[in-house]
Amino acid sequence: MAVDDRYNFHAAEKKWRQRWAEEGLYHVEADPSRPKFYCLEMYPYPSGKLHMGHVRNYSIGDATARFLRMRGYNVLYPMGWDSFGLPAENAAIANQTHPAEWTYANIAAMREQMQRLGLSYDWRREIACSHPGYYKWTQWLFLLLYKRGLVERKKAPVNWCPRCATVLANEQVEDGACWRCGTPVEKRELEQWFFRITAYADRLLKDLDLLEGWPERVKVMQRNWIGRSEGMELDFPIAGRDEKLTVFTTRHDTVYGATFMVLAPDHPLTLELARGTEQEAAVRAFVERVTRLTVRDRAEALDAKEGVFTGAYAINPVTGERIPIWTANYVLMDYGTGAIQAVPAHDQRDFEFARKYGLPVRVVIQGEGVPADGDRLEEAYTGPGRMIHSGPYDGMDSREAYRRMAEDFERRGIGRRTVNYRLRDWLISRQRYWGAPIPIVYCDRCGIVPVPEDQLPVLLPDDVRFQVGASPLATSESFVRTTCPSCGGPARRETDTMDTFVDSSWYYYRYTSPRDEHQPFDREKVFYWLPVDQYIGGIEHAVLHLLYSRFITKVLYDEGLVPSPEPFRRLLTQGMVIKDGAKMSKSKGNVVSPEDILEEYGADATRLFILFAAPPERDLEWSEHGIEGASRFVQRVWRLVTGCAEAIRGAAGQVAAARDGAVAEAVGAVTAGYAAGAGGRGLAGAAGEDGNAATDVRGGTGPAGARPGAAAAGAGEIQPAMQGWGPEEQALWREVHRAIARVTTDIAERMQYNTAVAALMELVNAIYGYRDRVEPAAQRADLLAAALDRLLRMLAPFTPYLAEEAWELLGWRATRGSVHRQPWPAWDPAVLEAGTVEIVVQVNGKVRDRLQVPADLSEEELRQRALASPRVRDWLDGKTVARVITVPGRLVNVVVK
Structure with a gap:
């Protein structure tokens, strides 16, 4: 059979998209007899075109889903659309079209792009939150x-x-x-x-401790957003009025140092206190200017602290002195009471404001080296120390004063201990x-x-x-x-x-029964599939979307409708795709179109580059050289397969072909083999004790085992006949098993696809090296078949079209089914630890010795043994060693000058 030695990705993509759809290759149903894995990316807004950030997000998710299917998991991997929202309405106004027309045209375009990428979604489960069949249940949730x-x-x-x-x-x-x-x-x-949502503030905070599979920085962001603070509410009488100004403070021990008050510009009393004073016009102008800013703009302006005196005074309840009431942009209405006691000696924001406007600074807690005179302070002191200028508490340790003051202030009726949250409804x-x-x-x-x-x-x-x-x-x-x-x-x-x-706070439940007309989701299916085992999305959603989803899940959990108080067991916030050192944007002119890349290089090369260029959690710098390198690798794999195809097909007697039913048996065998693995927190450690979703979210070790290891080879797996193998065959077979161990561990335990791809590239080099060094007539077709069998199965999650096309070319799809339905290969520790190998030692490229060394010898130890060889030392005498090149398991070349 004549085979083109250049991989035609356009033809392969079109062919396999159609075949996979006809076969229902990625359809999935709940199956309590199998361990489940729910893999999910944050569903996108249908803007009409994918960007490279989408491509990265979905490539990571798809590789994960494909890998776990091959590991024997029943994988739920759906996709839908966050299709309500302001952009559609703006487009409707601009174009005089209905938002639905714009939205569903965009969905069709993006679905086509996703399918071209080879993403293995079960498209039968597709949802759009703007469809009445979905938002009916959003209304039910309300x-x-x-x-x-x-x-x-x-x-x-x-x-x-x-x-x-x-x-x-x-x-x-x-x-x-x-x-x-x-x-x-x-x-x-x-x-x-x-x-x-404030009714759940404590639980939202406490249950972050359950989320062992979340990045710590995301949990910190959520803790800060919830913002639980223990402190006191203190009442400051307003001079000349019957009202009191209540403030919340976590530092009531510094109240003797309060020299002014600050109200948020939108505090109800701000304009009221200024009314009728000579400050009224200035206060009104300031309030109108600041409150017109968006929340984001106000946050960005906080560094430039500015404010206006309201013309009113408060009475410090412990000193009895009149202190001015200001309004300033650095105090926000959505925290505490929207009013603060300003203690510039012990709060840096107050300190900067006081210095700017010439307000007094009074030290009341003196730490080591802290001056007692506020005029001499260079910055606020926030640590513990000895109380000074604090009446009856002078000389007391500030930590003891903190406790005593709380008791005294409550007894005197000027304050009360309380817990405050930054979180608002x-x-x-x-x-x-x-x-x-x-x-x-x-x-x-x-x-x-x-x-x-x-x-x-x-x-x-x-x-x-x-x-x-x-x-x-x-x-x-x-x-x-x-x-x-x-x-x-x-x-x-x-x-x-x-x-x-609201739509996105529960959509992951709807995927389990997306066409159910009688309930938002089937409780039995939700109890099988949930929680989501791996959630993938951008860091920009680390607070609101995740917080709201956690809140809604807790409500549904309290109602007995879902199995877990947390929706997402593990979270990956992938880095951005950047170009020329900046995030891609039209304004910067550095946008790379996924459509153009797919057209020029194909889906396999695009996915491979995206996964290889950087660890998933880090930013990825787009590189034309990088995508070209990925394309060359794809072609190199194809040439390797076509170069071996004839020999492999002609050596049918050396290849143990899969028999009827062997593929299903293989999956079962691999799953059972992994069951003996130890627990862990890797991708595979997702199922509960019964193989279903656990009702807790503390990591866990499911029946499929979290820690990958060597399992019995699956039925139908090609096993080479090892009789008569020489060092070259043994070395290649070790490289195969070393690659399996590395790729499996990198994905399952560390989710580091970049290093997994690197290991596959090394394996391809090793197979080419075997073919280069061994005469064609002496090459073992059974070994090449076994090596390519494992290579293609490991490539399948990364380059799905290439792997399937090559699998068919070698004749294995007809006998064993799709490469994507094969069990993941297992490595044999005995092969990795096998005895000794012969190492060729060269000096300037000429063979000078042969050494028998342990097969697992490190490169450094191999280098030392080569340099210590008496035969080699003779050729080094009087010369300078420029470098030593090692090829583990094969040779050492000493370069001298």
């Missing part, structure tokens, strides 16, 4: 939280454009102005819907069309009435007008006008839709 007392309607500040007469999302505010018309944005108080109201309608109606007689479950979904209407200055849902009479589910009288529907984070 009602569940409502019944559990976790939904609240209350006033909250929003961004308001007075010219467009509409609420703007933070993303629509640009430099404090409306993105559409440029009008300065105002802050207004509107009734909004909230999920009471989840604002889910969005004043836009393209989102899940909130299932609430308003009745003049009954008030707020939830829509009954049997009336879901509340469908988005089509008769809306996308225009500036009006909420689209409010323009639909057919939607707004309805009847009260309680009394049957006239009522109006809520015209807000839900935050898209």
